[in-house]
Amino acid sequence: MRTGPQNKRLWATLAGKDAALARLAQQAAPRDGPHIQHRVALTDGVEALQERVQQYCPTFTLVLDFIHADEKLWDVANSLFGETAAERMPWVERHSLDLLSGGVSQVITELRRLVSLTTTTPTQQTVLTQVANYFERNTAYMRYDQYLVHGWPIASGVIEGACRHLVKDRCELSGMRWTTTGVENLLRLRAVAENGDWEAYRRFGQQQRQQRLYGVPGPAPALPEN
Numbered sequence: 001m002r003t004g005p006q007n008k009r010l011w012a013t014l015a016g017k018d019a020a021l022a023r024l025a026q027q028a029a030p031r032d033g034p035h036i037q038h039r040v041a042l043t044d045g046v047e048a049l050q051e052r053v054q055q056y057c058p059t060f061t062l063v064l065d066f067i068h069a070d071e072k073l074w075d076v077a078n079s080l081f082g083e084t085a086a087e088r089m090p091w092v093e094r095h096s097l098d099l100l101s102g103g104v105s106q107v108i109t110e111l112r113r114l115v116s117l118t119t120t121t122p123t124q125q126t127v128l129t130q131v132a133n134y135f136e137r138n139t140a141y142m143r144y145d146q147y148l149v150h151g152w153p154i155a156s157g158v159i160e161g162a163c164r165h166l167v168k169d170r171c172e173l174s175g176m177r178w179t180t181t182g183v184e185n186l187l188r189l190r191a192v193a194e195n196g197d198w199e200a201y202r203r204f205g206q207q208q209r210q211q212r213l214y215g216v217p218g219p220a221p222a223l224p225e226n
Contacts, residue, residue, distance in 0.1 A: 005158050007031075010194045012167055012187040014180055017049060021056040028057065040147075042156040044068045045138050064141040065156040070096055072131045076111065079127040102145035108135050166190055 009027055013019050028039065041053045041060040045068055053062060073095050077088035098107050111132040115125050135142065147154050170190060171183055178186075192201045211217045 008158070010162050010166055010191045012163075012191060014184060014187075017052045018056075021052050025056045038150070038152070040152050042153060042159070043141075044156075045134060045141075047137070050141075061152075062141045063147060063152065063154060064138045066099070066144060066154040067156065067160075069099055069135070069138075069142060072134055073099075075127055076131050079124045080114070099142060100144045100148070102143065104135055104139050104142045108132050108139075111135070166194060 011020075011023055011027075013023070039057070039060045040063055041057055042063045042065045043049050043053060045064050050062055053060060070092070073092045074088070077091050081087045081091070095107050095110070098104075111128045114120055115128045115132070120128070144154050167187065170186065171178060192198055207217060
């Protein structure tokens with residue numbers, strides 16, 4: 001039975017990919033040791049993000065988030081059959097299983113074949129070509145059959161969930177307006193709370209205040225175990 005995320009740490013920033021991935025690399029380094037067999041990074045297939053991950057985390061194996069791959073299949077199904085057609089579900093299921101069983105190349109071949117049919121409309125051809133190109137470019141990161149054998153994650157649901165409850169649920173409420181500095185500070189405080197570090201953070205603040213006011217450091221804050 002697959003376990004859920006262990007020792008999860010949350011952090012968010014608006015400072016861009018470089019700042020986020022530098023922080024990721026910094027957080028990952030202390031966890032290295034003989035117990036670590038492999039490191040995996042899931043992305044949405046955006047080339048700029050993949051390049052940054054390889055730059056900051058060169059030992060990580062890149063994996064294309066399966067949910068994003070599956071969404072591309074739905075784009076094709078909606079284009080071919082219409083957004084309410086019953087034929088969509090079996091078509092997507094069949095090709096999703098192909099992807100999961102290591103058949104990325106055969107899915108790409110099928111998409112290219114559909115493009116060549118005289119019955120395919122120009123709009124459908126555009127969608128089919130875009131998805132085929134997307135899969136082709138990400139083929140090296142879509143070895144889902146191998147990833148599952150190793151027990152690696154193939155979907156970024158925990159990350160998408162964190163984006164929602166850490167960021168959107170607080171920062172995208174109706175009528176809200178934020179400055180960059182204000183939202184950065186808020187996100188850091190929310191991450192501290194979500195990571196279970198609030199008491200350590202509070203003690204650290206007391207220590208810093210005592211040092212600033214009296215020139216004498218307070219007791220060192222207890223660090224989180226993970």
